[in-house]
Amino acid sequence: MDSETDLNDVASLSEVSEESATPTSPASKPARKPRNVSATAPVVAAEPVERDIVLRISGLVKRFDDKTAVSGIDLEIAAGSFFGIVGPNGAGKTTTLSMVTGLLRPDAGTVTVHGADVWSDPVVAKRKMGVLPDRLRMFDRLTGAQLLYYSGVLRGLDKATIRIRTADLAAAFGLEDSLNRLVTDYSAGMTKKLALAAAMIHSPRLLVLDEPFESVDPVSAANVIDILQKYVAAGGTIIISSHTMNLIERVCDSVAVIVNGAVLASGPMAEVTAGKTLEEKFVELAGGRKAAEGMEWLHTFSD
Amino acid sequence: MVAHILRLKLTLFVNSFRLSFWQVVGLAVGILYGFASAVFVVAGLVALRFVEVDVARATVIVVGSVVVVVVTVLPLILGTEDALDPRKFGLFGINTTKLSVALIIGAVVSVPAIVITVISLAQLVTWSRDGVSEVLAILSAVLIVATCLLSSRVSTSLAAFLLSTRRARDLAAIFSIIALLALSPVIILVLTIDWRHRGLELLGDAANVLGWTPLGAAWAIPADAAAGNIDDALAKLAIAAGWVVILAIIWRVLVGAMLTTPLRQPHARTYAGLGWFDWFARTPTGAIAARSMTYWFRDSRYGSSLLAIPFIPVFMVIVLAVAGIPLNELALLPLPVICLFLAWFVHNDVAFDNTAIWLHMSTSTIGRADRWGRIIPVLVLGVPLIAVGSVVSAWLFGDWVVLLSLVGVSSSLLLGGLGLSSVASARFPYSTVRPGDSPFSQPQGIGSPASGIQAFTFIAIIFFASPAIVSAALGFIYGSFWHLLALAIGVGVGLIVLTAGTAIGARVYDRRTSELLVFASQN
Numbered sequence: 001m002d003s004e005t006d007l008n009d010v011a012s013l014s015e016v017s018e019e020s021a022t023p024t025s026p027a028s029k030p031a032r033k034p035r036n037v038s039a040t041a042p043v044v045a046a047e048p049v050e051r052d053i054v055l056r057i058s059g060l061v062k063r064f065d066d067k068t069a070v071s072g073i074d075l076e077i078a079a080g081s082f083f084g085i086v087g088p089n090g091a092g093k094t095t096t097l098s099m100v101t102g103l104l105r106p107d108a109g110t111v112t113v114h115g116a117d118v119w120s121d122p123v124v125a126k127r128k129m130g131v132l133p134d135r136l137r138m139f140d141r142l143t144g145a146q147l148l149y150y151s152g153v154l155r156g157l158d159k160a161t162i163r164i165r166t167a168d169l170a171a172a173f174g175l176e177d178s179l180n181r182l183v184t185d186y187s188a189g190m191t192k193k194l195a196l197a198a199a200m201i202h203s204p205r206l207l208v209l210d211e212p213f214e215s216v217d218p219v220s221a222a223n224v225i226d227i228l229q230k231y232v233a234a235g236g237t238i239i240i241s242s243h244t245m246n247l248i249e250r251v252c253d254s255v256a257v258i259v260n261g262a263v264l265a266s267g268p269m270a271e272v273t274a275g276k277t278l279e280e281k282f283v284e285l286a287g288g289r290k291a292a293e294g295m296e297w298l299h300t301f302s303d
Numbered sequence: 304m305v306a307h308i309l310r311l312k313l314t315l316f317v318n319s320f321r322l323s324f325w326q327v328v329g330l331a332v333g334i335l336y337g338f339a340s341a342v343f344v345v346a347g348l349v350a351l352r353f354v355e356v357d358v359a360r361a362t363v364i365v366v367g368s369v370v371v372v373v374v375t376v377l378p379l380i381l382g383t384e385d386a387l388d389p390r391k392f393g394l395f396g397i398n399t400t401k402l403s404v405a406l407i408i409g410a411v412v413s414v415p416a417i418v419i420t421v422i423s424l425a426q427l428v429t430w431s432r433d434g435v436s437e438v439l440a441i442l443s444a445v446l447i448v449a450t451c452l453l454s455s456r457v458s459t460s461l462a463a464f465l466l467s468t469r470r471a472r473d474l475a476a477i478f479s480i481i482a483l484l485a486l487s488p489v490i491i492l493v494l495t496i497d498w499r500h501r502g503l504e505l506l507g508d509a510a511n512v513l514g515w516t517p518l519g520a521a522w523a524i525p526a527d528a529a530a531g532n533i534d535d536a537l538a539k540l541a542i543a544a545g546w547v548v549i550l551a552i553i554w555r556v557l558v559g560a561m562l563t564t565p566l567r568q569p570h571a572r573t574y575a576g577l578g579w580f581d582w583f584a585r586t587p588t589g590a591i592a593a594r595s596m597t598y599w600f601r602d603s604r605y606g607s608s609l610l611a612i613p614f615i616p617v618f619m620v621i622v623l624a625v626a627g628i629p630l631n632e633l634a635l636l637p638l639p640v641i642c643l644f645l646a647w648f649v650h651n652d653v654a655f656d657n658t659a660i661w662l663h664m665s666t667s668t669i670g671r672a673d674r675w676g677r678i679i680p681v682l683v684l685g686v687p688l689i690a691v692g693s694v695v696s697a698w699l700f701g702d703w704v705v706l707l708s709l710v711g712v713s714s715s716l717l718l719g720g721l722g723l724s725s726v727a728s729a730r731f732p733y734s735t736v737r738p739g740d741s742p743f744s745q746p747q748g749i750g751s752p753a754s755g756i757q758a759f760t761f762i763a764i765i766f767f768a769s770p771a772i773v774s775a776a777l778g779f780i781y782g783s784f785w786h787l788l789a790l791a792i793g794v795g796v797g798l799i800v801l802t803a804g805t806a807i808g809a810r811v812y813d814r815r816t817s818e819l820l821v822f823a824s825q826n
Contacts, residue, residue, distance in 0.1 A: 101665055102664065102665065102667075102817075103661055103664055103665060103817065103820055104817060104820070104821070105817040105818075122667050123667045126665055126666065126667045127667070129665070131661075131665045133661055133665075135658075136658040136659070136661045136820075136824070137656075137657050137658045137659040137738060138659055138662070139594060139598075139656070139659045139662065140659070140738065140739075141597065141598055141601045141602050141738070142594065142597060143573075143574050143578075145576075145577060146574075146577055146578060146580055146594075146597070149577055149580050149590070150580070150590050150593075150594055150662075151662065151666070153580075153585055153586070153587060153589070153590035154587050154590060154591075154662065154663065154666035154668050155666050156587075158585065159585050180573040180574050180575055180576075181572070181573050181574075182572070182574070182601075184738075184739060198662075
């Protein structure tokens, strides 16, 4: 790996965990304002001078049999942005991110990472990406340490680098005591943290994280968020999907709302929410709110 | 309560047909197989009505005992998910005794239970010889069905309960392979008994013993009565009824215990260091080889095959030895057979990874590294095996000249087989047991039919090794030149197929990685 892509010196990660050793529940913090929305708005349209676009998605389409999962998604994500994708279940978030990361072949459309096309120039494009897929297995008969080593070697890192980064990542994610245990014996949250560590080990320019906080406890989630925010501050770019609106609103500076495989709104957080909370705006856009009628029996208890 | 669970079981049974085409085919074959064997047994039982009492008695008791054993053990081996696991009803707050009764009755709606019921009704025909036997036969039919239902429930639930941790499951899988393999000499022994002359006598002895055990007691009641032994019949009635009561108590206690015991906490073992990763080069190929090696020893799906492969030639040698082929000639057999199966085993290796293969994709691991990484562990096992095994085999055979042919044929099978497996695992993956499932469980999923690909790869490996095999065979007729030729052809063809196979496999892999992941996620 060339040093130029070493945006995020992983050695700094261990400091992060010490800093945030006091449990900071995300809920207890006041909702942090998206940083510098006006100054460094990451979406091109808002900026007169073209900023460095890390990820460009255009015209992405994916059909499964007769069902269209993703119907023409266009997004541009600028360097240094913390980009959130929200959408209801089955909206096509995972399908989109799978195509972005080169795991699923799109029916139409292109994805470029720093100018490298994911499907025609995969080696260059994939080297710049760290990936955390949702609901895909890991090689879980390996120990945590072996899995990190495996990911590191497949990414072309040398032994010494892997050793240092494994130690740092383990400290940052609180995995020190579990590194020598088989991944299959991990809890769901720990598996997620290990997968996240494996996604970061080659210090990529872009992190694509699908549901990174699912089943991760609040303390670990706060630690992970600190790590991710430092990464963004150092110039890294993150795209995450989630259906936890509070979290997306709090950590992301821009957001895209995907419903039925199409982008309904995207841009800087403040523009998309337009004075409401993201959750209110999302429910309004998704339009799936149903009045809870016809369940009167629930109000007459059986004993 | 009982009606609810019965309806639930019926719904589950009907819904099992609403699966993909191949699953329905599999299910239909299973059901057909079950009913075909039932028809066979029923026809036999009816025919026994017209046979003299001693023969009928001995046959019914022995076959009946086997039926009870099969019903008890089969669910353990198949390891299917238990729809009526008592723990699934833990949240409904049902009285434990009621629940245990309801679950037993619910178990009646299953192919094995229906087959057992039909068989137990058929033995009514066998004993329709006199009034007393017939009355006792009705009682015994009830006891047979009760015994079978209860013991299969108890064994299934006990297994699900005790094997709830991953390590316990892995170990159980390995042990059951060993048990099955240990049984094979017994089967051969049984096959070689001189049945024509001593068969009936042996059957009678076995029936006398089994009739006093819980396995055969229920079947023996009307049989003994028909033979005129009312005292024995009543004693066995007591044994059979007592056993049903004991099973019922065990079942009730088990249901109670399962409902109130939380899932066992696995005791996680730790492994220091990087294991095999320290032994292989720090390249993608080396890392994949180390990962593969780790799986060979740590994943019960690989472990059980690794254990089973040496037993296949042992089994063949015993059968052929019984058939009268000299032992020193049979000494030539094991090594090539082991090489054949070792190479063939990895023909679906990518499917074994399931969706974990995404890591290779997102790191843009090249096909060549993936292909070679997966076969290096087999070479690490196989090449020393050929070196040592060929010397041992030739020594046992008693003529050193066959050493050449042995090395030639074995290398051809191993190297060529790995080349062909490299192509097959990238081009024709099929659904297999998922990581962490029992090696015996049926793969759930759609995809191309497995047996065709298995047979095709197997035959292809033998086809590419056939020049070496033919040359070796000629060596036994025309002398050592042909043995030397077998060595040259075997190693040569093996290396060519290995090189070409991995190259083609790598190209296919590079082109199809996305499709491989889509396939895996449907598995």
